Amino acid sequence: MKDIIHNLNKQFESRVRLGIMSVLAANDEMDFNTLKELLDVTDGNLASHLAALEKSGMVEVRKQFIGRKPNTSYLITAYGRSAFREHLEFLARLVKQGKS
Amino acid sequence: MEKNQEPIQQLNEIRSLMERSSRFISLSGLSGVSAGIIALIGAAAAYFYLDLGWRYTDLDAYSSAINANRFDHAYLFLITDALVVLLLALSAxxxxxxxxxxxxxxxxxxxxxxxxxxxxxxxxITGGLFCIILLYHRLVFLVAPATLIFYGLALINASKYTFHEIRVLGLSEIILGLIASWLVGYGLIFWAVGFGILHIFYGLMMYYRYETSDISGDPKL
Structure with missing residues (x-):
């Protein structure tokens, strides 16, 4: 059991980060405020988790202007997607093991 | 940092978030049922007002309506009827x-x-404009099939962002619309089936699938 847990990507230990990855995996891109609403977290909390995910290369930030308003949106990277998929498979295996 | 829960809970939460963030899951089956009932009332109103009868809603009836100079009245009534149905169905x-x-x-x-x-x-909107063009050319018999076809295409396009039943409903509307444009003259009855019966049928199906029990589906949905 110990080595299976070791297998778990550190980034997915946090519920908020896993939530961010779930939303980004299901959408082409997502803006900060919608993410905040979906995950029901504070600005600071979300920003720090996003920064960590960006640093590890799982999330890409795209800054643009809509009219005069700056708009920041977030995208999942190819690496982030494969890590997320692996994590899902890992969870599914755990569930299967628990059942048998 | 909040600790992760059991794997099964984690998976449920991931699923719920992915669904909630990419699909419109508030769409109620009762919206479909009410739209269907309103459409049936609208179709019945057209049937009684025009006094056509199901059997007579063919090309001859349309042309005799034109010849009898009743056409402009019928025209105006049908457009008003359709708009009222649209407005009421949308509100409900x-x-x-x-x-x-x-x-x-x-x-x-x-x-x-x-x-x-x-x-x-x-x-x-493309379909709406197309129907106005059909009316302009006095191709009244193609209006009902065209509304079915374009509505079906609209549903299929929107279904990417909501329940998959909407896609099947869209396909059914298109098939019905194509048959209706082939069997010219039965516009009203096909329209009543497409906008009335199908809406009620799929609305009830979605209602029982997603809105009656919280046990079968994801409780967070």
């Missing part, structure tokens, strides 16, 4: 969907709702 739909969202503690007008509505509107 918005009412039931808002109610469902409120009960689930979700925002109604969120980014998925916007995406769904935009994708619905592109084929729908």
């Amino acid at each position: 739909g918005i009412y039931f969907t808002t109610r469902k969202a409120r009960r689930k503690g979700l925002k109604v007008w969120d980014h998925v709702a916007r995406r769904m509505v935009i994708n619905l509107m592109i084929p729908l």
